[in-house]
Amino acid sequence: xxxxxxxxxxxxxxxxxxxxxxxxxxxxxxxxxxxxxxxxxxxxxxxxxxxxxxxxxxxxxxxxxxxxxxxxxxxxxxxxxxxxxxxxxxxxxxxxxxxxxxxxxxxxxxxxxxxxxxxxxxxxxxxxxxxxxxxxxxxxxxx
Amino acid sequence: xxxxxxxxxxxxxxxxxxxxxxxxxxxxxxxxxxxxxxxxxxxxxxxxxxxxxxxxxxxxxxxxxxxxxxxxxxxxxxxxxxxxxxxxxxxxxxxxxxxxxxxxxxxxxxxxxxxxxxxxxxxxxxxxxxxxxxxxxxxxxxxxxxxxxxxxxxxxxxxxxxxxxxxxxxxxxxxxxxxxxxxxxxxxxxxxxxxxxxxxxxxxxxxxxxxxxxxxxxxxxxxxxxxxxxxxxxxxxxxxxxxxxxxxxxxxxxxxxxxxxxxxxxxxxxxxxxxxxxxxxxxxxxxxxxxxxxxxxxxxxxxxxxxxxxxxxxxxxxxxxxxxxxxxxxxxxxxxxxxxxxxxxxxxxxxxxxxxxxxxxxxxxxxxxxxxxxxxxxxxxxxxxxxxxxxxxx
Numbered sequence: 294x295x296x297x298x299x300x301x302x303x304x305x306x307x308x309x310x311x312x313x314x315x316x317x318x319x320x321x322x323x324x325x326x327x328x329x330x331x332x333x334x335x336x337x338x339x340x341x342x343x344x345x346x347x348x349x350x351x352x353x354x355x356x357x358x359x360x361x362x363x364x365x366x367x368x369x370x371x372x373x374x375x376x377x378x379x380x381x382x383x384x385x386x387x388x389x390x391x392x393x394x395x396x397x398x399x400x401x402x403x404x405x406x407x408x409x410x411x412x413x414x415x416x417x418x419x420x421x422x423x424x425x426x427x428x429x430x431x432x433x434x435x436x
Numbered sequence: 437x438x439x440x441x442x443x444x445x446x447x448x449x450x451x452x453x454x455x456x457x458x459x460x461x462x463x464x465x466x467x468x469x470x471x472x473x474x475x476x477x478x479x480x481x482x483x484x485x486x487x488x489x490x491x492x493x494x495x496x497x498x499x500x501x502x503x504x505x506x507x508x509x510x511x512x513x514x515x516x517x518x519x520x521x522x523x524x525x526x527x528x529x530x531x532x533x534x535x536x537x538x539x540x541x542x543x544x545x546x547x548x549x550x551x552x553x554x555x556x557x558x559x560x561x562x563x564x565x566x567x568x569x570x571x572x573x574x575x576x577x578x579x580x581x582x583x584x585x586x587x588x589x590x591x592x593x594x595x596x597x598x599x600x601x602x603x604x605x606x607x608x609x610x611x612x613x614x615x616x617x618x619x620x621x622x623x624x625x626x627x628x629x630x631x632x633x634x635x636x637x638x639x640x641x642x643x644x645x646x647x648x649x650x651x652x653x654x655x656x657x658x659x660x661x662x663x664x665x666x667x668x669x670x671x672x673x674x675x676x677x678x679x680x681x682x683x684x685x686x687x688x689x690x691x692x693x694x695x696x697x698x699x700x701x702x703x704x705x706x707x708x709x710x711x712x713x714x715x716x717x718x719x720x721x722x723x724x725x726x727x728x729x730x731x732x733x734x735x736x737x738x739x740x741x742x743x744x745x746x747x748x749x750x751x752x753x754x755x756x757x758x759x760x761x762x763x764x765x766x767x768x769x770x771x772x773x774x775x776x777x778x779x780x781x782x783x784x785x786x787x788x789x790x791x792x793x794x795x796x797x798x799x800x801x802x803x804x805x806x807x808x809x810x811x812x813x814x815x816x817x818x819x820x821x822x823x824x825x826x827x828x829x830x
Contacts, residue, residue, distance in 0.1 A: 306690050310767060313688045375764075397767040399687075 656684025
């Protein structure tokens with residue numbers, strides 16, 4: 294069964310905590326430690342929500358992440374990390390996006406993810422799966 | 437130093453991520469093969485509620501070949517092996533010490549006659565475990581320790597072979613090859629003088645060589661695993677041992693903060709000994725038999741023990757405050773969390789109360805619900821390691 298939530302985090306502790314809290318809220322998720330894996334997981338699963346944890350990622354990865362966010366027009370996006378980094382995502386035109394700066398607040402993340410999944414906007418846009426796949430294939434250079 | 441420590445822990449976490457990915461594929465799913473994992477975790481949780489039956493390894497008593505997962509705590513003072521046995525956790529321990537005797541036919545016959553545990557290497561007999569203590573007392577000398585300050589001692593060339601020999605008195609090769617064995621490792625020292633990497637790798641190799649599948653667990657985390665199942669493994673586990681105090685802040689079983697200070701029971705013994713002009717081994721004996729921190733000290737040894745105990749607790753909590761206030765790793769925790777104290781140094785009557793008193797005087801970024809002493813403070817790390825091994829079994 295495809296996962297509704299994909300988590301990208303290079304920090305195994307933070308990623309693991311988010312995954313565990315989501316599990317306790319009844320949400321199955323996939324955790325990816327590398328950006329390309331996250332992109333592939335998104336393409337394979339067409340999730341409703343993607344969580345990007347920017348903690349500890351390299352500047353080059355940050356630019357790739359922003360490109361990936363732009364490609365995710367129809368998926369709920371949650372960006373986490375230091376305020377200085379998270380704030381740079383605000384102007385990136387992420388639709389359905391939400392930025393939460395540190396400290397990591399697992400309970401808030403779980404409640405926001407639940408809301409995003411229940412949001413009719415996300416549900417409706419998720420139907421446009423073909424668009425998502427083609428955008429991601431472009432991002433992953435799979436075409 | 438702090439930056440270097442952060443860098444090391446970051447590298448370690450990345451390695452862990454890599455290891456996780458290497459073992460479990462590119463992505464880690466909560467949906468796949470979860471039922472079996474949940475079943476193992478439930479079994480481990482049940483085990484954490486079982487009482488510990490501890491025994492000291494008698495001289496001449498043989499070790500058994502374990503069936504099922506094993507927890508192993510290689511501490512500065514003792515080595516403890518724990519296994520699940522029906523309704524209880526069985527912990528067996530041995531003194532982590534040795535004493536050398538020049539090789540001769542006469543000494544061999546004496547050692548054999550007295551059923552002393554020893555092995556021979558080059559021109560020496562290495563008397564190990566509780567036998568070493570008896571021998572050291574007989575010769576009015578101190579025994580030697582393969583672990584110093586919580587880590588493999590660089591002063592003892594044969595330290596690892598001594599540890600191997602002592603472990604072999606507690607457990608033999610497993611009945612089924614590849615049985616999980618979880619061993620306890622200390623956190624990176626707070627002052628950054630030593631590293632845990634060598635210690636962990638060397639022990640990992642020798643456990644693997646015995647036919648087990650080795651896994652390591654931080655000592656403070658092992659305390660959390662042993663004592664905090666009812667709190668969703670969220671809280672602070674502190675192991676106050678001989679050479680080190682180990683601290684772990686765990687959130688939902690994730691070790692968010694781990695570190696150690698190389699100041700613990702041995703420090704109290706040696707500083708008290710220096711202050712009153714007595715050998716540390718004598719002070720240790722008095723401390724273990726008579727110290728009660730709730731009572732006013734009546735002589736200078738007790739006065740000195742009280743002073744250095746207070747200093748140890750203060751140093752521990754001061755380091756804790758510094759680590760917690762200088763990190764951005766701690767997630768928002770909605771409820772106050774408990775602190776669990778374990779280890780031989782936490783056992784004197786009144787230690788918990790002293791700890792609470794000093795705790796009240798410092799400000800922490802997390803709210804504390806209370807301070808508890810582990811159910812079996814001496815065996816809690818080995819029990820926690822066993823629980824971790826059980827979650828990895830099957």
